[in-house]
Amino acid sequence: MYLVDTHTHIYGSEFDLDRPEVIKRALENGVGVMLLPNVDASTVAPMLKTRDQYPDCCRVMMGLQPEEVREDYRQVLDQMEKELERGIYIGVGEVGLDFYWDTRFEKQQLDAFETQLEWAKQLRLPLSIHARNAFAQMAKILERKQDGGLCGVMHCFTGSEEEAKVYLNFGFHLGLGGVTTYKNCSVKDFLPNLPLDRIVLETDAPYLAPVPHRGKRNEPAFLVDTAKRIAEMLDITIEQVAEVTTENAKTLFKL
Numbered sequence: 001m002y003l004v005d006t007h008t009h010i011y012g013s014e015f016d017l018d019r020p021e022v023i024k025r026a027l028e029n030g031v032g033v034m035l036l037p038n039v040d041a042s043t044v045a046p047m048l049k050t051r052d053q054y055p056d057c058c059r060v061m062m063g064l065q066p067e068e069v070r071e072d073y074r075q076v077l078d079q080m081e082k083e084l085e086r087g088i089y090i091g092v093g094e095v096g097l098d099f100y101w102d103t104r105f106e107k108q109q110l111d112a113f114e115t116q117l118e119w120a121k122q123l124r125l126p127l128s129i130h131a132r133n134a135f136a137q138m139a140k141i142l143e144r145k146q147d148g149g150l151c152g153v154m155h156c157f158t159g160s161e162e163e164a165k166v167y168l169n170f171g172f173h174l175g176l177g178g179v180t181t182y183k184n185c186s187v188k189d190f191l192p193n194l195p196l197d198r199i200v201l202e203t204d205a206p207y208l209a210p211v212p213h214r215g216k217r218n219e220p221a222f223l224v225d226t227a228k229r230i231a232e233m234l235d236i237t238i239e240q241v242a243e244v245t246t247e248n249a250k251t252l253f254k255l
Contacts, residue, residue, distance in 0.1 A: 001030040001238065001239055001242045002030055002032050002242060002246050003029075003030050003031045003032065003201060003223050003224070003227060003242050003245070003246060004031070004032070004033045004034075004035070004200070004201065004245070004246050004249035004250065004255070005026070005031050005033070005034045005035065005201065005202055005203050005205075005220040005223050006035045006128070006153060006175055006200045006201065006202045006249050006253070007035060007037055007093075007094070007128060007153070007155050007156070007175055007177070007202035007203065007204050008034050008035065008036060008202065008203050008204065008205045008220050009036065009037070009039070009043075009204070009205060009206065009207075010022060010023070010034060010036065010050060010058075010205055010206075010219070010220065011036055011043065011046045011047040011049070011050035011051075012043070012046070012206060013046075014206040014217055015206070015219075019050070022219050022220070022221070023054055023057065023220075025219065025220075025221040026057075026219065026220035026221045026223075027057065028221070029220075029221040029223070029224050030224065030242070031220045031221060031223050031224075032057060033057055033058075033059065033249075033255055034057055034058050034059070034220050035058075035059050035060075035061065035090065035091070035128075035249075035253065036050065036051065036058055036059065036060045036061065037060075037061040037063065037065075037091070037093040037094035037128045037155075038060070038061060038062050038063055038064075038065070038080075038093070038094065039064075039065045039068060039094065040064060040065060040068035040076065041076050041079060041080075044062075044080075044083065047060055048060065051088075059090045059253070059255065060088065060089055060090065061089055061090060061091035061092060061093040061094070061128055062080050062083050062084050062089045062091075062092060062093075063080065063092050063093045063094050063095040063116055063127075063128070064076055064077060064080060064095065064112055064116065065094045065095070065096075065130060066095065066096045066097050066098040066109045066112070066113065066130055067098045067101070067102075067130075069105050069108045069109045069112050070105065070108070071105075071108070073105075073108050073111075073112050077112060077115055077116070081119065084119060084123065089125065090125070090126075090253045090254065090255070091120075091125050091126045091127060091128055091152065091253060092116055092119050092120040092123070092125050092126070092127050092128070092152075093127055093128025093129070093152070093153075093155070094128050094129075094130050094155065095112070095113055095116040095117075095127060095128070095129060095130065096113060096129045096130035096131050096132075096134070096138070096155075097109050097110070097113055097130075097131055097132075097134035097137055097138055098130060098131070098132045098133065098134060099132070099133040099134050099137075100132045100133040110137065110141070113141065114141060114145065117141070117145050117150060120149075120150060120152070121147075121149040121150060124149070126151050126152040126153070126252050126253055127150065127151070127152030127153070128152060128153050128155050128175075129152055129153065129154050129155055129172070130155050130156070131154060131155075135159065135163055139166055139170075142167075142170045142172075143170070146170050146171065148171075150170070150171065150172075151171055151172065151173075151252065152172055152173070152252070153172065153173045153174070153175040153200055153202075153252070154167045154172050154173070154174050154175060155175045155202065155204070156175060156177055156179065156202070156204055156208070157174040157175055157176060157187070158179050158185060158186070158187060159186075159187075160186065161189075161190035161193060164187075164190070164194060168194070168195070168198055172198075173198050173199065173200050173248060173252060174194065174198060174199050174200070175199075175200050175201070175202045176199055176200070176201060176202070176226065176230060177201070177202045177203055177204050177208055177210070177226055178203065178204070178208040178209050178210035178211075178213075178214070178218060178222065178225075178226055179208055180210070180226055180229060180230060181210040181211040181214075181225060181226060181229040182211065182214070188233055191230065191233045191234065192233065192234055196234070196241075196244050196245075197244060197248060198248070199230075199244075199245055199248065200245050200248050200249045200252065201223055201226055201227055201230075201241075201245045201249075202223075203218050203219065203220055203222060203223050203226070204218065205217070205218040205219045205220055205222075206218050206219070209222055210222055210225040210226045210229065211225065211229070212225065213225065224238075227241045227242055227245070
């Protein structure tokens with residue numbers, strides 16, 4: 001069994017004391033590739049360091065996460081755009097909109113998101129999109145910007161069936177992670193109605209660990225638990241889930 005973790009922050013300080021062991025456990029559990037999305041200006045160096053230390057299994061993306069958009073976002077974006085010119089990145093991410101905690105920088109978030117969508121078009125790279133409390137704004141922008149040149153993953157998708165269909169119609173994949181294993185996650189109610197060939201797996205480690213690890217630090221090895229739960233929901237084997245979602249990730253991110 002071979003799995004791809006399409007969204008993990010194992011370069012973060014949460015893994016500084018045992019990163020080699022974390023990656024070893026991932027590989028032992030069949031997670032052969034881990035995709036590392038950037039967060040802000042401060043995470044670029046540790047992310048690249050992790051990639052350089054584990055080039056066989058780690059790939060990197062470049063972007064400004066919406067919760068980190070501040071007054072200086074334009075300068076940060078300028079730096080990231082130059083960084084993308086190096087040609088070592090497999091995607092633009094983590095980008096998007098998040099109005100869950102704070103709407104002070106809503107205008108800046110909208111501008112930053114649209115700017116990064118244009119990067120993805122120009123470079124023909126897939127996106128890793130973070131959307132929280134922002135479906136209406138997200139859908140409006142994607143409807144306006146999607147001209148066939150955008151693709152990617154709606155990271156940590158936990159929305160309704162109607163929202164899922166909107167994103168699928170825009171040409172995006174849905175990223176399913178640990179939240180899918182939680183009792184209160186609505187996705188389980190309509191997962192059989194979604195096309196498996198448009199689903200990819202992720203952990204968002206160190207966050208959102210799946211059952212039975214909920215409340216603990218998440219890590220890529222736990223992707224197996226999410227794959228197992230999805231297999232149960234769809235009444236298929238975990239090997240089938242692994243085969244299809246891995247092929248989806250490989251095709252989308254050109255792995």
